Amino acid sequence: MALNAQNLLEVKDLKKYYTIKSGMRDKNKRVVKAVDGVDISIRKGEILGLVGESGCGKSTLGRSILRLIEPTSGSIIYKGSDILSFKKKDVRMMRKDLQIIFQDPGASLNPRMTIGEIIGAPLEIFGLAKGKEKEDRILELLQLVGLNGDYVNRFPHEFSGGQKQRIAIARALAVNPKIIICDEPVSALDVSVQAQVLNLMKELKQKLDLTYLFISHDLSVVHHLCDRVAVMYLGKIVEIADKDQLYRNPSHPYTKALLSAIPNPDPESKSQRIILEGDVPNPADPPSGCTFHKRCAYRLEKCSSEAPCLKRLEKSHFVSCHLYDNESKQVEDNNSNL
Amino acid sequence: MNNNRKKSMFINFIKRFCKNKLAVAGFIVLVLISLLVIILPPFLTYSESEIDPLAFSSPPSSTHLLGGDDVGRDVFSRLVYGGRVSLFVGLLSTFISVLIGIPLGIIAAFYRGIFESIIMRLSDVFLSFPSIILILFLVSIFGPSIITVTVVIGVLGWPLFARLIFGTVLSIREKDYIEGAVAIGETVRSIIFKYILPNAIAPILIQITFRIAAAIVLESSLSFLGMGVQPPAASWGNMLYNAQSITILTDKPWMWLPPGIALLVTILSINFVGNGLRDALDPKTKIS
Numbered sequence: 001m002a003l004n005a006q007n008l009l010e011v012k013d014l015k016k017y018y019t020i021k022s023g024m025r026d027k028n029k030r031v032v033k034a035v036d037g038v039d040i041s042i043r044k045g046e047i048l049g050l051v052g053e054s055g056c057g058k059s060t061l062g063r064s065i066l067r068l069i070e071p072t073s074g075s076i077i078y079k080g081s082d083i084l085s086f087k088k089k090d091v092r093m094m095r096k097d098l099q100i101i102f103q104d105p106g107a108s109l110n111p112r113m114t115i116g117e118i119i120g121a122p123l124e125i126f127g128l129a130k131g132k133e134k135e136d137r138i139l140e141l142l143q144l145v146g147l148n149g150d151y152v153n154r155f156p157h158e159f160s161g162g163q164k165q166r167i168a169i170a171r172a173l174a175v176n177p178k179i180i181i182c183d184e185p186v187s188a189l190d191v192s193v194q195a196q197v198l199n200l201m202k203e204l205k206q207k208l209d210l211t212y213l214f215i216s217h218d219l220s221v222v223h224h225l226c227d228r229v230a231v232m233y234l235g236k237i238v239e240i241a242d243k244d245q246l247y248r249n250p251s252h253p254y255t256k257a258l259l260s261a262i263p264n265p266d267p268e269s270k271s272q273r274i275i276l277e278g279d280v281p282n283p284a285d286p287p288s289g290c291t292f293h294k295r296c297a298y299r300l301e302k303c304s305s306e307a308p309c310l311k312r313l314e315k316s317h318f319v320s321c322h323l324y325d326n327e328s329k330q331v332e333d334n335n336s337n338l
Numbered sequence: 339m340n341n342n343r344k345k346s347m348f349i350n351f352i353k354r355f356c357k358n359k360l361a362v363a364g365f366i367v368l369v370l371i372s373l374l375v376i377i378l379p380p381f382l383t384y385s386e387s388e389i390d391p392l393a394f395s396s397p398p399s400s401t402h403l404l405g406g407d408d409v410g411r412d413v414f415s416r417l418v419y420g421g422r423v424s425l426f427v428g429l430l431s432t433f434i435s436v437l438i439g440i441p442l443g444i445i446a447a448f449y450r451g452i453f454e455s456i457i458m459r460l461s462d463v464f465l466s467f468p469s470i471i472l473i474l475f476l477v478s479i480f481g482p483s484i485i486t487v488t489v490v491i492g493v494l495g496w497p498l499f500a501r502l503i504f505g506t507v508l509s510i511r512e513k514d515y516i517e518g519a520v521a522i523g524e525t526v527r528s529i530i531f532k533y534i535l536p537n538a539i540a541p542i543l544i545q546i547t548f549r550i551a552a553a554i555v556l557e558s559s560l561s562f563l564g565m566g567v568q569p570p571a572a573s574w575g576n577m578l579y580n581a582q583s584i585t586i587l588t589d590k591p592w593m594w595l596p597p598g599i600a601l602l603v604t605i606l607s608i609n610f611v612g613n614g615l616r617d618a619l620d621p622k623t624k625i626s
Contacts, residue, residue, distance in 0.1 A: 068517055092523040100521045107514035112536040112621060114347075121532075122522040153346065155621040171522065 007041040008211055009065070009098075009179060014038045014074035016060050020284060032284045034060040035071070036235035039310070042179065047205065047212040049226030049243070051219060051258070053280060057235040058215045059103075062181045065213070066100055067091055096126055099172035103184040105164035109156040115142075115167055116152035122174040141170040144207075146200060162193035166200065173204070179211045187218060198225055219262050223247060228316070231255045234283060234291040237310065241317035251319040253296045290322065298323055354618040361614020364607035371604060375421040384412035386419035387570035398592050405592035407580065416572035417596050423573040424601070427488045428554040432546055434492025439499025440542065444530060446500070447507035458504065461497035469494055470559065477565045487566050491553050502545050506538040540616045547612030551605040558601070574601050 016035040034057045042048050052058045064071040067083060076083040083094055102108035109118055119138050123129045129137045139149040145166040156164055165185060172180055182201070186194040202225060204210060216222050222229055223243065230240040231252065239252040250256045257274040276295045281287055287294050293303035300322050310318045311325070356362055383401075384390065390401075394410040404413035446457040473490050480486045510516065511534065519533050558575020560566030567573040574597040581587065581594035617623045 063517075066521055068520055095521060095523040100518075102514050102518060104514060108518045110515045110519070110533050110537070113532070121519075121524065125523045125525075125528075157622050168518075171518075175522070 006043045008044040008078070009042040010077040011038055011040045011061075011065065012075045012077065014061065014064060014076065015072045016057070016064055016069060017072045030284045033235045033286065034283065035064060037074075038232075038235070038237055040230055040237060040240070042211055042213055043228075045205075045209065045211055046227040047214050047225055049222035049229040050213060050215045050232060051217060051222055051229060052232035053217060055280060055283065056232045057283075058217075058232050059183050061232070062100070062183050062213060062215050065181060066095070066098055068100070092125075096175045097178045098181065099175065099177040099179070100181045100183060101165070101168050101172050101185045104188045105161055105168050106156075106188070108168055109164060109171075111156055114153050114155055115159075118156070118167060119170050119174055122171060126175055128175065137174070141174055144173065144204070145170045160193075161189050162197055165189060165197050169197075169201070169204070173208065176208075177210070179213065181213045181215070183215045184217070185214075186221060187216065194221065201225070219258060231258065234281065234286055236291065237320065238292065239317075239319045239321075240310070241314075241319075245314065245317045249317075251313055251317070251324065252292075252321050253298050253323070254292050290320075351618050354620075354623045355614050357623075358610075358614040358617060360610045361617075364610030364614070367603060367607040368611060371421060371600075371607075372425065375418055375425060378418050379415075379422070382412075382415045382418065384415045386416050386572045387411065388415075395590060395593075397590075404596050405590075407577075407593050408586065411570070413577075413592060413596060416577055417574075417600060420572035420574045420577055420597060421600060421604075423484055423567050423571070424554045424557060424575065425604070427484065427491065427557040427573075428550040431488045431492035431495065431553045431557075432549045434489065435495030435549060436499055436542075436546060438493065439496035440503055442496065443500035443503035444507055444534065444538075447504045448511060448526075448530065448534070454504075457500065461500050464494065464497045465501075470556075473556070473560060474563065474565050477560065482560075482565050482568055484567055487557055487560055491556055495549055495553070498549060499542065499545060502541055503538055506541055507534055510534050510537050536619075539619060543616050543619070544612050547608045550608050554601065554605065 014035055015033070015037055018032040018034060019029045020032060021029055036057075038061055040048075040050075040061075050058050050061065060069060063069040065076055065083070067086075071084060074084065078094065078097070083091075086094060113121075116135075116138050119141055120134055123134050123137060135152075138152060142149050142151060147163065147166055147170070151159075156167070159167065165188075169185075185201070186197050189197060198221065201212070205212060212225075214222065214226055226243050228240065228242050229246045230237050231246075231254065232238065233254050239246065239250070239255045241251075246255065247259065250259050254276075257276050260272065260274040274297070278295050281291065281294065287304070289302070289304045289306050290296070290299075290308050293299045296303065303322055306322070308320045308322050308325075310320045312318050313324060379385075389410045390406060390412065391410055394406060395408050396406045398405040404417065407413055407416065442457050442461075446454045473487075473494065476490045477486055480490070516529060516533055519529050524533070554574070557566055557573060558578060561573050561576035562579035567576055569576060577597040578594055578601070581590070586593050
């Protein structure tokens with residue numbers, strides 16, 4: 001339980017199911033399990049990476065934490081209380097501590113508001129600053145993200161993608177949040193700009209004592225930025241470990257395949273690319289047992305019938321795979337140390 | 339500083355509007371017509387219903403600038419008085435339509451579910467009635483007068499605006515910046531007024547100009563059918579329709595040309611101004 005004290009935010013058994021009906025008369029409702037029983041904790045001051053391919057539910061997880069999407073069940077513990085049990089008013093106050101940066105900076109800024117209005121909006125909503133004080137704070141925030149203070153009266157369309165993302169970051173920072181959920185914040189940007197924005201985020205984290213949940217599908221970016229990494233597949237966390245452990249010793253067959261897909265600039269290197277068979281299964285109709293078993297090269301007999309759960313491999317390395325059933329010591333209280 | 343910013347945004351708006359020469363011309367023409375129609379009547383020698391036996395179907399002369407109509411009334415006076423009616427009906431009825439349609443459309447699109455079902459099906463019902471017959475029916479119940487015609491045209495026009503803004507808001511509410519607004523704790527009220535409305539207003543402006551034009555024409559048709567402005571009071575519509583016979587059309591153009599041209603110029607000007615407004619309200623339009 002000692003580690004527990006560091007946990008700033010704990011997600012427990014979070015589920016988000018969508019029901020789909022093909023018509024009014026359709027009796028057999030199908031359920032898409034976008035997030036299916038995720039346990040994850042974010043420690044104070046860390047950058048937790050969340051990787052997975054498109055459609056695996058990583059954005060849904062991120063948005064559920066902020067209650068931009070209402071999860072089906074589970075709990076999200078922040079500062080000792082469950083965010084999911086909050087009333088409307090409390091949810092708004094919670095947003096002072098938890099903020100989000102979206103993927104597409106072009107779409108996440110209101111095109112009819114000036115930069116000053118955009119960054120000033122959260123200040124007004126929470127009554128943090130007024131009049132002259134507000135103007136000063138806006139300028140301060142702009143400088144913080146490396147933008148010129150003269151930009152306050154300009155509109156979003158006058159800026160480049162990287163600049164827009166800086167504006168979005170400034171808006172998120174306006175309320176002095178504790179945790180920022182970054183939903184693929186750089187994947188819409190040019191590679192050269194990506195590095196600048198990532199370095200800015202790293203710098204801001206140090207300066208302002210922030211904690212990030214960094215959602216991405218770019219493993220190199222995650223390696224550059226994150227302290228710990230969680231790998232998601234079809235709504236579930238399949239592996240979670242410290243960055244170095246995960247990149248040095250990937251344990252889940254899916255993680256192995258993902259890491260082998262990182263392009264290696266050295267033509268001499270002999271690293272072998274693991275090509276996964278088949279496609280990501282339809283989330284409305286996932287395979288039985290372990291959802292990965294149909295594409296897994298190491299599948300055992302029980303993989304198709306029995307779903308594995310997260311087991312501890314090393315101190316802070318957890319994996320959800322039957323291959324490690326014998327090696328691992330079952331941890332009594334999984335949640336507390338994830 | 340905040341005031342300054344508002345001021346400079348207003349100046350930018352004016353600059354963008356002035357870039358569109360047609361819109362400026364339209365605006366000037368509309369102002370002139372409005373002033374003429376409002377100020378002129380007390381100074382006219384003849385009122386709209388005054389009959390001058392000497393001016394019976396007379397061509398334009400120094401006493402009757404635009405000639406006399408088939409019962410000897412001064413065409414110019416009728417044109418001015420008629421303009422009052424036409425502009426009043428066009429503007430006020432559209433205002434009523436917007437006032438009902440926009441809030442309903444936004445509610446339907448923003449809250450979806452039961453609101454959407456009720457409001458949008460109701461608008462289908464309204465649209466499925468042949469409007470001219472419905473208007474005739476309603477006007478005959480409430481009695482023909484300028485006010486009734488205006489209110490009835492206005493109330494029947496709401497589905498146009500509701501449907502238009504419904505579609506626009508439906509696409510806007512899925513945009514990231516709405517989610518962003520929720521994430522920074524904006525209330526529903528300010529999301530609607532600060533984030534959705536400003537982004538949904540452009541097609542509405544165009545629709546408004548079309549509707550004003552359509553309402554003026556609708557009033558004309560009603561006047562023709564005897565359900566609009568009652569003679570001897572004038573409107574551009576009933577002036578046009580009074581000039582129906584083939585002899586008037588071929589031999590006495592002064593009876594129908596002036597109201598026809600007035601109608602055309604007004605409607606065109608309104609459309610130009612609408613276009614200009616749309617561009618001027620879009621911050622992406624360049625000011626050079």
